[in-house]
Amino acid sequence: MGENQSGSHDLSSMNPRFPENPSAADDAMPRDNDINANSIKRRAHLGGANGHDREGSEPVDPGALSRALQGVERAARSRERTPVGSPSRKRQRVYGDRFIPNRDGRDLQASYSLIPDNNSPATPSKAKKRTPHGELHFQRSKPSSLTLLTEVLANPGTDEEANTTFSNLLQSEIFHHTVPQPTPPTLSPDPVFPSSSHSTTIHDPSRARTPPSNLASSVLAPASLTPSTPHKNIFTYMSPQHHRNGSAHLTPSRTPQSRHGPNMDPHSDLYSVSPINYDSQRLLLSPKKQPRAVSKVPFKVLDAPDLADDFYLNLVDWGSSNILGVGLGPCVFMWNSASGKVTKLCDLQDDIVTSVSWIQRGSHIAIGTDKGLVQIWDAERCRRLRTMTGHSARAGALAWNDHILTSGSRDRLILHRDVRQPEQWLRKLAGHKQEVCGLRWNGEDGQLASGGNDNKLMVWDKLNATPLYKFSDHTAAVKAIAWSPHQHHLLASGGGTADRRIKFWNTATGTCINEIDTGSQVCNLAWSKNSNEIVSTHGFSQNQIVLWKYPSMTQVASLTGHTYRVLYLAMSPDGQTVVTGAGDETLRFWKCFNRRQRDGIGGDGLGSRMEMSSVLR
Numbered sequence: 047m048g049e050n051q052s053g054s055h056d057l058s059s060m061n062p063r064f065p066e067n068p069s070a071a072d073d074a075m076p077r078d079n080d081i082n083a084n085s086i087k088r089r090a091h092l093g094g095a096n097g098h099d100r101e102g103s104e105p106v107d108p109g110a111l112s113r114a115l116q117g118v119e120r121a122a123r124s125r126e127r128t129p130v131g132s133p134s135r136k137r138q139r140v141y142g143d144r145f146i147p148n149r150d151g152r153d154l155q156a157s158y159s160l161i162p163d164n165n166s167p168a169t170p171s172k173a174k175k176r177t178p179h180g181e182l183h184f185q186r187s188k189p190s191s192l193t194l195l196t197e198v199l200a201n202p203g204t205d206e207e208a209n210t211t212f213s214n215l216l217q218s219e220i221f222h223h224t225v226p227q228p229t230p231p232t233l234s235p236d237p238v239f240p241s242s243s244h245s246t247t248i249h250d251p252s253r254a255r256t257p258p259s260n261l262a263s264s265v266l267a268p269a270s271l272t273p274s275t276p277h278k279n280i281f282t283y284m285s286p287q288h289h290r291n292g293s294a295h296l297t298p299s300r301t302p303q304s305r306h307g308p309n310m311d312p313h314s315d316l317y318s319v320s321p322i323n324y325d326s327q328r329l330l331l332s333p334k335k336q337p338r339a340v341s342k343v344p345f346k347v348l349d350a351p352d353l354a355d356d357f358y359l360n361l362v363d364w365g366s367s368n369i370l371g372v373g374l375g376p377c378v379f380m381w382n383s384a385s386g387k388v389t390k391l392c393d394l395q396d397d398i399v400t401s402v403s404w405i406q407r408g409s410h411i412a413i414g415t416d417k418g419l420v421q422i423w424d425a426e427r428c429r430r431l432r433t434m435t436g437h438s439a440r441a442g443a444l445a446w447n448d449h450i451l452t453s454g455s456r457d458r459l460i461l462h463r464d465v466r467q468p469e470q471w472l473r474k475l476a477g478h479k480q481e482v483c484g485l486r487w488n489g490e491d492g493q494l495a496s497g498g499n500d501n502k503l504m505v506w507d508k509l510n511a512t513p514l515y516k517f518s519d520h521t522a523a524v525k526a527i528a529w530s531p532h533q534h535h536l537l538a539s540g541g542g543t544a545d546r547r548i549k550f551w552n553t554a555t556g557t558c559i560n561e562i563d564t565g566s567q568v569c570n571l572a573w574s575k576n577s578n579e580i581v582s583t584h585g586f587s588q589n590q591i592v593l594w595k596y597p598s599m600t601q602v603a604s605l606t607g608h609t610y611r612v613l614y615l616a617m618s619p620d621g622q623t624v625v626t627g628a629g630d631e632t633l634r635f636w637k638c639f640n641r642r643q644r645d646g647i648g649g650d651g652l653g654s655r656m657e658m659s660s661v662l663r
Contacts, residue, residue, distance in 0.1 A: 546568065
């Protein structure tokens with residue numbers, strides 16, 4: 047009974063799947079009587095093999111036995127056709143292509159030669175090399191070039207600085223500051239590995255920088271370009287050398303070397319682990335010059351009631367005696383920066399002040415009026431010295447050149463006056479077609495620059511009545527004019543709302559050497575006396591004061607605070623402080639520049655002495 051149960055269990059496990067057709071199931075699976083016949087046959091066979099016949103055994107039906115055997119064979123064949131999905135122990139082979147990027151065709155022989163003797167290529171030593179006493183550990187303190195590149199591009203001081211850094215880095219990566227040229231095939235001993243002595247490089251700054259050709263790029267490509275597939279002949283083998291006696295060496299007589307010797311330059315791109323070349327790494331690792339700190343807040347603000355919001359007037363000037371003169375309506379007030387005292391110079395009963403200008407040395411101040419008069423006052427005694435006529439409209443621009451006082455008017459004329467002579471004017475200049483709103487003398491070169499509402503900038507030589515140059519590049523009124531105190535014949539001019547550009551001129555040749563679009567109306571310009579920088583004041587929309595570094599014209603600082611156009615600008619005698627005035631009826635004092643070391647003017651600055659009064663009146 048137990049044997050029949052076990053036999054039935056074995057057969058069912060051997061054939062776990064059953065056909066869907068019932069008739070096929072009858073053929074595939076043995077019946078119960080077949081199983082019993084099979085068991086009987088095995089018992090009979092076992093008994094026959096042992097030579098003992100058991101009594102009482104039933105006779106075996108040959109037909110049932112045959113059918114049982116056929117069922118077993120069918121089950122076995124069915125199992126072979128549909129095997130059970132068991133995991134195979136045989137590991138599946140994975141085929142792949144390992145690609146190692148190679149930038150310049152690495153010299154493996156040289157790389158092996160540079161491996162230290164105490165370190166194995168396969169199993170490098172884990173012992174850390176002790177840093178000698180007094181020697182810096184550069185690997186620990188020096189950041190990677192990729193980290194520095196990420197920091198520079200992620201945290202730039204300004205957009206201009208980021209663009210400049212990226213442009214320099216890209217130029218260094220692509221061109222290496224040169225234009226590589228392919229070597230002719232007849233001159234190169236080996237087209238694959240040319241030596242440096244046979245390569246040609248043209249250092250011509252006048253040529254346009256164009257990318258190298260395919261041949262040059264395959265050999266001279268920098269590390270940052272697309273990696274190239276290594277050459278097939280990576281290793282160099284030597285055949286055994288035979289001596290005359292016919293004996294052969296089993297090993298090479300000398301160590302194989304590269305075709306041109308190992309490259310022992312530690313800065314070569316062959317041994318670089320950085321994605322950029324060595325020149326770019328030096329660019330990023332070089333110490334960054336910190337920009338000069340400029341306070342964004344004025345250290346003093348004065349109220350200036352009735353300060354006119356008129357683009358064509360010049361109502362603020364700072365004299366050499368450290369006194370600020372301001373025209374407010376019909377009056378002129380003087381503010382002493384040392385004591386903070388405010389003095390009323392004059393009050394025109396039936397006229398309005400349109401311009402104010404101090405003489406270069408001394409205490410005399412010139413005042414232009416709306417009626418076209420020009421008055422000269424002694425500021426120390428508060429006494430009027432002279433009144434000069436000649437203009438038929440307001441005199442909105444004044445400029446001194448020693449004893450020569452030049453005035454510009456809405457009547458389109460420029461008058462030269464010699465204050466030592468009794469004549470009203472010495473020379474009349476008629477060049478502008480509209481109001482003259484800007485005048486500046488260059489005392490060293492003897493040139494006068496004038497700007498007008500006709501968008502013209504003119505340069506006059508001394509007292510000549512014919513302009514030396516007439517520039518028509520501006521597209522708006524030219525009021526902002528300034529001569530450089532650091533370079534001869536360098537003139538800066540700024541255009542109005544429709545122009546918004548600052549242009550730099552070489553008045554020796556009459557050419558424009560540089561220009562920049564400021565994005566807003568240029569109201570005033572003034573050069574620093576202590577550094578090669580220039581200040582510009584602007585109108586809509588930010589009403590800002592901008593400090594520029596010349597000649598790069600990069601912004602040093604942008605100062606805001608005025609709510610109207612910054613129409614007036616003056617600089618202190620020591621060159622450290624600038625004062626700005628606007629239609630918001632305020633005067634703001636900014637500490638923009640450092641003190642020149644060889645100058646003794648101004649002490650430690652004007653900020654410590656500017657106090658007491660806060661209102662001009």
